[in-house]
Amino acid sequence: MREISLDRLRTLVVIADLGSFAQAARALNLAPPTVSLHIADLEARIGAPLLSRKRGQVRPTAIGETLLERARRLLTDVEQALDDVQRQVQGLAGRVRLGASTGAIAHLLPQALDILGVQHPGIDVQVQVLTSSESLARLQDGSLDIGLVALPQAAIKGLEIRPWRRDPIMAFIPSSWSPPARISPGWLASRALILNDNSTQLSRVTSDWFASAGLQPPARIQLNYNDAVKSLVAAGYGATLLPHESAAPEHDPRICMRPLRPGLWRHLGIACRQGEVEQGTRFVLQVLMSQVAKS
Template identity: 30%
Template sequence: MDLKLLHTFVTAAELENFHQTAERLYLAQPTVTAHIRQLEQILGFHLFDRVGKRVRLTAAGRRFLPHAQRVLAAYDQAVNDMTAWWQGYDTRLQLVTSPLVATSVLPGLLKRFTQEHPRVEVMITTEVSPAVGPVIASGAAHVGLARSPSVHPDTSSTVLYTDPVLLVASPANAAGAHWVDLLGRHLLLTGNHPMYWDALLMAVAERQPHLRTLAVDRVDITKRLLEEGLGVSFLPQSSVVRELAEGRLVTVPVDMELPLSATYLILPHPRELPEAARLFVDLLLQSFPDGVGPGLPQ
């Protein structure tokens, strides 16, 4: 089937006007009409009804439209892939990462990787940590980074690094207050990490029974609220390195043991990795040789 027939059909279905379709596609209007008639002859169905100066899809046209759109999308994807290859991207790395990792350690790692391997095309998607494992298992991505291990049987999870959890607040909120008093005066923003909150809340409540909590499920939103002075929170050190360095947030000393936060490297098992993915995994292991996350600036 000629792709130009599908292109004309999809455009006409969107605009519901053959004249406007001809203008958009730089065709004569009789050519648009001819394309539609030719497609109808191939399919054996009437695709449009005329309603005044406009056209409307028939039931057959509505049923055929998503098929035509998928064919055109697949063609576009194939052309884009070959164009990227022709431009020098002879290999591809597909990453899936949690939003926290994507906004903390990943930018620096990608900068180094792309400088060392300029011919690798990198594609990144973000998912909540529990969804990273299924994406890796499906083959939609090569390497996963998450704040919790994968439970999918077709994946393996390894702790890439750990970093301490800190009590952080805006400078104004933290000024001159003991941490227990601070938690009695301000909201505690919770739920922004998938692993440590339940046990931590129980331990904190033993010291400060008058906790008022606000659940926020994303670290980036938590940090923004903290900067505005809305509460305090316990966050992984790697997630607040920049904010602490710039003075937008400060740490509050805590005289109790706080948990460690782990970042996990999630890989397919037993499927082998392509070369680009192996190179990126090597960089990850080199960057965290002792399993310790980014430190605070001195």
């Protein structure tokens, strides 16, 4: 089955609007025989006349009116689609898919998204809760544009991972436990613990911290949602090790936050695909990187 060309539909619309083949040829910058050929092709495809000539005036037939109504909507939709795509190419609009942990989403992204909303209001950042490994996998398969990931990460072909920020890892302990001023692996290992599971970089970092003192304490519960973990700490269920972002709000008075001895840090990076990225993604990356100096 032959497809109907948009150019031929546009020719039909212009002829109907101007009431003349000759005027339509001038408006479309086409030779008059080409305009006639467009209409002949359409009529052959439809199997019925689309235009009639009466007293020198060209008018659509009843079937022509039906096709014109659809053609106008279709051409308008095409123009809108091209305009939307062009705005996305220019970075004036579009969607950017970003993956991050719950902690980063709650405490690190809001300020960047506020700035982006002022500077580039047409960009829609769609945030997904993902572990670092999930973000990297989705970047590779093309279903994600930016990932906030824990460092270090092994080099991955086709991806660029740049350092972003460093936050101290602190002990969050029920206030009723009366913890010391600084927390050592030995002191913490003898208590009930709420820790991330081993799918996270934080789990590996904290395991190494305990291992440096020859310890491997079991977790009472493993949970990867930081706010939920803090709620359990506040209820006296156990202690935990979590990064402390400077932008985080004051914590619950039922929780004591203590530095570690030896100190421990959570390093975050920004991952994206190598090479040219869409302008909207580039704007989001620029805003995120501008936050490094303020972190």
